[in-house]
Amino acid sequence: MGDVFEFVMPSLGADMERGVLVEWLVTVGQHVDRGDLVAVVETDKGAIEVEIWTPGTVAELVVPEGSDVPVGTVLARLSGASATADPAPSAPPAADAPPAEPSPEPAPTPVVAVPPHSGRASPWARHLAAERGVDLTGVVGTGPGGAIVGADVPQARTKPVAAGTDADAMRRAVARAMERSKREIPHYYLGTEVDLTPTLAWLERRNAAVPPPQRVLPAVLFLAAAARAVREVPQVNGFWKDGRLEVSEAVHLGVAISLRGGGLVAPAVRDADRLDLGGLMAALDDLVRRARRGRLRGSEMTDATLTTTSMGDRGVSDIQGVIYPPQVAIVGFGRVVERPWIVDGAILPRSVVRVTLAGDHRAHDGHTGGLYLSAVANLLTNPESLA
Template identity: 55%
Template sequence: MSDYRMPALGADMESGTLVEWLVKPGDRIKSGDIIAVVETQKGAIEVEIFQDGVVSTILVPEGERVPVGTVLAHIETPGAPPQEVSPALPAAPPAPAVKAVTEPRPAKALAPARSKITPAARRRATTLALDLTKVKGTGVDGSICLVDVEAAIGPFRAAAPAVKRGLDLAGMRKAIAAAMSRSKREIPHYYLSETVDLHAVTAWIERFNAEKPPIERILPAVLFLKSAALALRDWPQLNGVYENGAFVPATGVHVGWAVALRGGGLIAPAIRDADKKSVAELMAAMRDLVERARRGSLRSSELTSPTITVTSVGDRGAETVTGVIYPPQVAIVGFGRIVTRPWVADGRVESRPLVTISLAADHRVTDGHIGGLYLAAIARLLQEPEKL
């Protein structure tokens, strides 16, 4: 038997509210299944499990806020003999906790993998007399979650009390401040920057987008992300985490893409294996991530797996951006606003679009030599955008 605990969904999380169980005692689960929804300052996060087994006991009822590390449930793992629950565990009384998630329900609502509708979503939709056939699911395999029902309420909002969900911007700002203070206190940062000519990038994007519908067009930011990801193949010392006094290199390039939230706040969920995706696939992934981040509907793996962060301030941002490393990562790459400036090309002074790329990195792991070579690699890749 193993304990399933409240996960730490980032260095700035101290506690979370268990708002929805997607399983019940007796359900068989496998690695990658989403079994609960946890609400933090970053919104409603779909929490995955990374082991196979059977749900034995649920200890924390829906609606309860608990610290990171609290045991939420017990999981019977294959080949492990049944064990008695230790009385020393800080578990809630069995009857109320189990009742909160095992009340009689229609058979199809017990497992979202079978019904494609989570129990809480079905209850909310029933309360509102909402036609679920018209609701688009954003959960695993297209399953309809509570956030999908909330998004589809529309005219019902005024008549029915809304469930308190979404982003706690004030709490997020406090959490960001705590994480960044920790970063500056514990991580010896060094900073580098490089100005890059984007003439080839802008010309290639214009050709690429010429005959594409708006939904398939790309932005310079996607080439920034792809070049930063590909360059890490040559300089993996910047891709990983620093834990327990040592650098742990990542096995994949999982880029945390910084998303500015409406009303304030910042979040950087991961685009996994960003170096292996085509430019079109990356653009689609970025759009999806931004939309779900601003809606407050992300998965736990997207918040816990970034191995480096990339931020692009866009055309309304500053010319340069100097990042603060998000622990336990060891680097953050920033792309400033594209500006038009005089530039010497082939011995002539020409007007060219330029961008300043910055790097903040952890001096415990690398130094300016490695960092400079990494920025140079990004610059070279951006000179041949057709190869990205």
């Protein structure tokens, strides 16, 4: 028999001070395992599905649905909690609400294959289904034990809904994080240009050989290169904590995603350095869809060890990022542009991308950042190594 464990309102980012407990995904008496989704929390950045990292049995739901409470408030108590629990997302934060401490070891990926709807659905899911006129038969549940949760309920086809975020609140959340970053982090900036012409030709050949669902975007090459370059220069991947750099062994790559109507989130692709291009594309596709529907998971919001930001095909060619604390670097990819380029002594039109790094000068120096950017450039010009 283990101890009683208190599950508290987690800090789902450097800027979060409070949250609304929208929905319980568990009931009293239910057993939960590491990584189970237990609650939906509404934050300035939308509704987040929160996992628990301590196994046990739910003894008490302290806070009723709809409660707006500060970070650190006890939400539920578990009995028989395991002593091997990962305290990361549930550690009570200090009064000024610093970001959740990153996990000392990677938490399991919360995405699991589950069978189609077997009859269990949360009250919130049933409410949404009724509101949208959706039949839950055949819906695949991603909640505990395959239960259908709110996020699984399909949108009504003719009644689009808002993404569940308040633009003003999100603006304030971004403002708090960026103020903290620029107040605390002495940034240094580096950049380099990479001729992507052969790489894009390689990608075109690769994509031509597979059907549309298996194709990957150039942006995925950027993510792959950013993640794998960490193996060569690990100092850019981690956190500045207690006056020192804490390098992370896992590479959870934050991806800055802009939301229509304004706002920005940077959820993490977990273990991005271990995914092949197809796996990264699937992960990015999934993250973008859920981010724009306001349905990200708690671990995705707190686990990033290094963040990337990409201007895509409609942006500008150069971006200087602002580090998301307590991370120590952010990698930027500008829009790919046609540029005159010298190849074997001749000036030729080439597809060029500018890759930048903003680094935390407390954690490392420009030399280290330069080595990292060189590693990214080398990987981008050898796409076979990323496949």
